[in-house]
Amino acid sequence: MTRGVFLAAVLLLGVPARAEEGGPDDPGRFRVGANLGIISIPRLINVEGYARVHPYIGLSGGWSTFPKFASDAILSWAGAKSDTTDANLNKFEAWEVALRIYPMRGVFFLGVGFGQQVLDGDVTELQTGTPFGATALARVESWVITPRLGWQWVWSSGFAMGVDLGVQFVLSHKDTLVIPPGTPPDVEQDARDIIHFGATVPLPVLNFRIGYHFG
Numbered sequence: 336m337t338r339g340v341f342l343a344a345v346l347l348l349g350v351p352a353r354a355e356e357g358g359p360d361d362p363g364r365f366r367v368g369a370n371l372g373i374i375s376i377p378r379l380i381n382v383e384g385y386a387r388v389h390p391y392i393g394l395s396g397g398w399s400t401f402p403k404f405a406s407d408a409i410l411s412w413a414g415a416k417s418d419t420t421d422a423n424l425n426k427f428e429a430w431e432v433a434l435r436i437y438p439m440r441g442v443f444f445l446g447v448g449f450g451q452q453v454l455d456g457d458v459t460e461l462q463t464g465t466p467f468g469a470t471a472l473a474r475v476e477s478w479v480i481t482p483r484l485g486w487q488w489v490w491s492s493g494f495a496m497g498v499d500l501g502v503q504f505v506l507s508h509k510d511t512l513v514i515p516p517g518t519p520p521d522v523e524q525d526a527r528d529i530i531h532f533g534a535t536v537p538l539p540v541l542n543f544r545i546g547y548h549f550g
Contacts, residue, residue, distance in 0.1 A: 360491045363390030363440045368495055368548025372399070376541040377503070378427060379405055383544065385487075385495075393435035393444060393487070400428035419461050422525055426455040431481065442488050446499070448481040454533035458525040460518075469515030471526035475533030477508040481540055495546040500539075508534040 372381030383397035406424035431450030485499025
């Protein structure tokens with residue numbers, strides 16, 4: 336019963352809507368626009384250019400990043416920043432091009448994105464709150480693929496709203512790890528954890544976007 340209700344809801348959300356003044360526009364018509372992420376995981380800032388090039392096909396290209404002020408808070412919460420260790424996430428960003436297929440010509444889509452993610456960080460041993468030892472450096476450049484599903488609504492005014500969810504997988508990666516002689520084991524492990532995170536860990540993807548589309 337629950338499965339049937341869920342399927343019916345998906346079908347209803349995917350069915351083309353008839354345009355009304357101020358209401359939902361024909362989702363299958365040609366549109367070009369930009370979307371801004373209001374809620375974005377795993378990178379908080381997300382901007383996207385989008386085009387509905389065919390009633391059944393959409394294309395997009397986007398860039399996302401994780402601001403340093405937010406990464407500092409997360410690293411402190413995780414214990415990577417402490418009285419004896421300082422860690423910095425200097426860069427966590429990605430670009431992506433994506434294909435969307437609208438199987439029912441409506442607002443529901445299945446899609447896949449392909450792009451590159453860069454993760455760059457450093458870890459330093461501290462003594463009395465100041466740098467004491469050498470700094471371990473870690474950088475990972477990964478090619479990633481993200482299958483997803485979602486919904487894209489556009490109103491006759493041009494206002495747009497969309498939501499999508501998926502999983503980002505690493506296809507291949509190039510990593511750089513610099514461990515100076517005498518680096519403490521815990522600092523070295525923290526640097527290796529950055530490499531592991533950027534090179535192998537699948538990441539959940541969730542985006543809630545608003546935008547404006549012309550067409």
